[in-house]
Amino acid sequence: MNHLEANELLAALSLDAVDEREREEIEAHVSECPKCRSELDGYMDVATALGNSVEPIPEGLWNSISSHIYDADDGSEPSPSIVTGIVPIEVAAFRRRRARISTKPLLATMGTVAAAIIVVLAVSLSDASSHVSNLQRQLASSNYIVTAALSTPGHTLVDLESSSKQDVAQFVLLPDGRGYLVSSELPALSSDRTYQLWGLINGTPISIGLMGANPSKVTFTVSGAKPSVLGVTVEPSGGSPTPTNAMVASGTFAD
Amino acid sequence: MQDISEASDAQLVTSIGRYSEVALAEVYRRHGGAVYGLARRVLNNSAEAEDVTQEVFLRLWNQPDRFDPLRGTLRSFLLAQSHARAVDAIRSLNARRAREMKDAVKVARGSYDMQHEVWDLSLADKVTRALEELPEEERRVIQLAYFEGYTYVKVAEILNQPEGTVKSRIRTGMRRMRSVLNEAGVQGAET
Incomplete structure (x- = not known):
């Protein structure tokens, strides 16, 4: 067409x-x-x-919904969004983790980190292993979005350097809190590992989300406190509530 | 700790991603009436509308990542889901059998009365006025397509008009509606 x-x-x-x-x-x-x-x-x-015509909701409908919410929950990973390519990586991370362990211990472990993570609204990532046609559409969409972001007045660029001081990734952050991966030279990981993006807020690393094993597209939105530093670690594929490895790359926001 | 009732829709969806039933309940409280209302309007059947509403919220629970806050509001997303599922249902063979073509035209002409069914009278008034300002031929194709669930091809068949004419009237009518609604300060589905 x-x-x-x-x-x-x-x-x-x-x-x-x-x-x-x-x-x-x-x-x-x-x-x-x-x-x-x-x-x-x-x-x-x-x-x-x-x-948008609101009507009184029938009594008992919520009870019916809430009684079914775990029926179809087989712990499988959410599938990527077809048109937009936006996948909240916090959602993906938590749901993958939940597939392996029960919720309660996880939430207890998350503690204050879970509360702080509320700064992250949504993050997208690419899943290169399947959905090839979707990925092509997402990539086109992403390129457009990144280009537009780079043209937006007031945007901030953050270069992430490896421990050997080489530039390995660049992010752009807009004044309204939206952020995008501009480029990445991070080497591909095995399928059981993922890059995880962190923001340092008041000295505490807050998970922004998973970038996948071979990052090509990451979109996120940050509200509230702006992180002073962005960092990337290598974590198990489901992600980690707190960093379990040293940062492989990091960069500071210019004021 | 932030009060759940003060959380943004996007924050609630993030919490749903962490299996927060409280967050899903809050989203339901905010948008359940709209989701159900649209489904009931399209299906003209309360039981089927309840099924659609349940499906929409269970889908949000199971696949919260499908909501893209960059493309629009959560209300808009949920209404699009509700409408698509209601239309799917109504286009099924059994639903189609129950509808005679002439009845559909009659309904589209005579029974559209949003003001008695909506709670948000201000928005309803603006939408009703915007619809009323449309030329009759544009209003009819939009009503048949949106509220009766017909494709533009079927609308053309019902009205005995060329498909190109129906496409054009839908587009012109929607543009006109958008202009009138924008002037009236209606921006999508802000809540």
């Missing part, structure tokens, strides 16, 4: 008024076309307003 064909159907897509094949083709185009993405977001706003 070319640009014109997709563009003509954006409004219909926002109303779910296209068939499945058209939906897939339009979404594939939108993931690579910032203009259409922006236009679709505008139509989605209208669709949301149209559907």
